[in-house]
Amino acid sequence: MTVAARAYGNVRNITGNLGQNAFDYFLNSSNWNTAFQDQSARVNAMAWLEYGLHYATVISDRGLNEIKGGISLNYLQGVGAIYAKNTNVTYKVIDTTAIAFSNTTLDYGRTDFDDLRNLHDRRHGHGFGADVGVILLHFNTDEDKEKDNYVYRIGISLLDVGKINFDRNTGSYHLSAASAVFNNWHEASFTDNKQLDQTLSAVFYNGDSSHSQTGTSFHMAMPSALSIQADWHIDHHFFANFTIVKGFGHGDNVGVVSPDVYGLTPRYETQWFEVSLPMSLIYYNHWQSRMGVAVRVWYFFFGGDAPGGLLKINNLQQADVYAGIHYFVPEKSKHTINNF
Numbered sequence: 001m002t003v004a005a006r007a008y009g010n011v012r013n014i015t016g017n018l019g020q021n022a023f024d025y026f027l028n029s030s031n032w033n034t035a036f037q038d039q040s041a042r043v044n045a046m047a048w049l050e051y052g053l054h055y056a057t058v059i060s061d062r063g064l065n066e067i068k069g070g071i072s073l074n075y076l077q078g079v080g081a082i083y084a085k086n087t088n089v090t091y092k093v094i095d096t097t098a099i100a101f102s103n104t105t106l107d108y109g110r111t112d113f114d115d116l117r118n119l120h121d122r123r124h125g126h127g128f129g130a131d132v133g134v135i136l137l138h139f140n141t142d143e144d145k146e147k148d149n150y151v152y153r154i155g156i157s158l159l160d161v162g163k164i165n166f167d168r169n170t171g172s173y174h175l176s177a178a179s180a181v182f183n184n185w186h187e188a189s190f191t192d193n194k195q196l197d198q199t200l201s202a203v204f205y206n207g208d209s210s211h212s213q214t215g216t217s218f219h220m221a222m223p224s225a226l227s228i229q230a231d232w233h234i235d236h237h238f239f240a241n242f243t244i245v246k247g248f249g250h251g252d253n254v255g256v257v258s259p260d261v262y263g264l265t266p267r268y269e270t271q272w273f274e275v276s277l278p279m280s281l282i283y284y285n286h287w288q289s290r291m292g293v294a295v296r297v298w299y300f301f302f303g304g305d306a307p308g309g310l311l312k313i314n315n316l317q318q319a320d321v322y323a324g325i326h327y328f329v330p331e332k333s334k335h336t337i338n339n340f
Helices: 016-023 113-117 142-146 193-204
Strands: 002-012 036-038 042-062 065-095 098-111 125-138 152-166 170-183 213-215 218-221 225-235 238-247 260-269 273-276 279-283 287-291 293-297 300-304 321-325
Touching: 016 036, 042 125, 042 152, 065 152, 065 218, 098 193, 113 193, 170 193
Parallel strands: none
Antiparallel strands: 002 042, 036 065, 042 065, 065 098, 065 125, 098 170, 125 152, 152 218, 152 225, 170 213, 225 238, 238 260, 260 273, 260 279, 273 293, 279 287, 293 300, 300 321
16 A cells, blocks of 8 residues: 655646746736737646555466566545636736736636645545556576566556546636726735635626636546556666656646656666666657666665756756655565566
């Protein structure tokens, strides 16, 4: 059984003008009285707790080859979520007194983030997910097979299949107007996110603060992905791992997306110590190279993919940092499956 806290966020196709105006809090006077359009921005983000049960078995055991398979069934507890889609916004910042909209539509939804202040309210939905995979192992001798000392290992997995239904203190909204003006926007203050929703509704629907709400729940899909891995035992304690992770989109539906990853990771591994150097190319609308380091000492592991920035060798722009405890029985039985 495993317990995990996870979060994913995708902010895609934000136009330059919206990004600049948001950075300046719409107060850059050089951008005032200019009509801007945004027909591409899309936001999907959610956080959840995951409780998993796992089962694995040997599917085939013939000669020096062995095929294993496993499945994980996960109960998902939604903590928070937000989305924005179908963006078609034309706006003009007049000055600090008004923002004018024309021919604008937007769909968005969110859980009540004010609830996060109270521990017992940090539950906004429930769902189920699953992971499934198979792995092929090849050995040189029967003795190596008994010790699980493989020559190579190839696995394929389908990850994060499922969704969460956010239905507690949750709302979905639709904004639409041929013409609307947000007066005195710079003076507006909000004590909670519900006031913001009501204010936007009043702006787009002639003072009707409840007209924009279209529902009290929405489903958000998990970051489903196909993972292909190959692990080669080069010599003694030296290994190399090749990994491809292909994330799936969700079309017009709401859901978070896993980026595509193409990785090569050489590592040195003993029973109680391990160090690896993951090198990868990540594709998320553009290509980006990453290099990191990971270390395991006994049951403890830690690592990250931006050691230069963290150690102030170069500028830190972004980083993935992780740590944990992985307890395992050193003398594994023949039919114990490795992670897939």
